[in-house]
Amino acid sequence: MPVTSDAKRALALLERVQQRVATNDEGNGVASQVQADLDLLTSLLQNPVLRNILKLEDSLEELNQHLVHHPSLLPSDFDIDKTGTLVVNQNILQTHRRISSKTKGGKSSPALSNASSSKQSTVSPETHKREVDKTAAEFQQSILQAAAKREIIAIQLNKPEGQSLGFSVVGLRSDHKGDLGIFVQEIQPTGIAGR
Numbered sequence: 001m002p003v004t005s006d007a008k009r010a011l012a013l014l015e016r017v018q019q020r021v022a023t024n025d026e027g028n029g030v031a032s033q034v035q036a037d038l039d040l041l042t043s044l045l046q047n048p049v050l051r052n053i054l055k056l057e058d059s060l061e062e063l064n065q066h067l068v069h070h071p072s073l074l075p076s077d078f079d080i081d082k083t084g085t086l087v088v089n090q091n092i093l094q095t096h097r098r099i100s101s102k103t104k105g106g107k108s109s110p111a112l113s114n115a116s117s118s119k120q121s122t123v124s125p126e127t128h129k130r131e132v133d134k135t136a137a138e139f140q141q142s143i144l145q146a147a148a149k150r151e152i153i154a155i156q157l158n159k160p161e162g163q164s165l166g167f168s169v170v171g172l173r174s175d176h177k178g179d180l181g182i183f184v185q186e187i188q189p190t191g192i193a194g195r
Contacts, residue, residue: 002058004051011045014038056084063088146181157192166191 018038021031044050059080066078066088078088143152159165166188172180187194 002061003054004058007045007051007054011042014042014045018042052084054084056080059084059086062086155193159192164188164191165193167193 018035021035021038024031063078063080063086078086081087157165168185169182170185171182174180
């Protein structure tokens with residue numbers, strides 16, 4: 001449940017408690033101290049700065065849900081306005097939803113289902129496999145073309161989360177020959193690629 005909703009419920013409960021304390025006040029010091037404490041809590045929950053902070057907390061949680069389902073979202077795809085409200089580019093969400101539906105057999109992310117009401121396209125597993133195979137073949141062909149008769153060695157590296165692969169690449173360009181390609185510049189002996 002959003003934090004802002006919790007704060008609104010807490011404020012409503014505090015106001016009810018304040019009314020009961022006020023009606024049961026017998027003029028003793030204890031009740032007036034309780035009333036002062038309740039007034040302080042009420043004013044805190046009504047504070048616009050606290051409300052913006054709580055709204056920001058809700059926006060960050062919503063953004064986290066978007067990122068869980070679509071980790072390719074970029075900082076330019078969303079913003080948080082001055083009030084703390086998350087503003088997400090709807091075109092980006094629709095694009096991610098279409099990509100997601102193609103790669104997941106038509107199932108959309110529950111976190112994004114309320115974002116807009118665009119139609120979801122479904123792709124059969126056979127069609128998806130043909131598309132992946134076609135893309136892989138095109139990619140392989142572009143690698144062969146770019147290699148220009150140089151030796152190609154395919155290496156599969158498994159990258160654990162939070163670790164570097166341990167190598168850096170550089171793109172080279174010549175004034176006379178144009179783009180020369182992308183080359184491995186350095187391999188760190190202690191990195192995954194160096195093992």
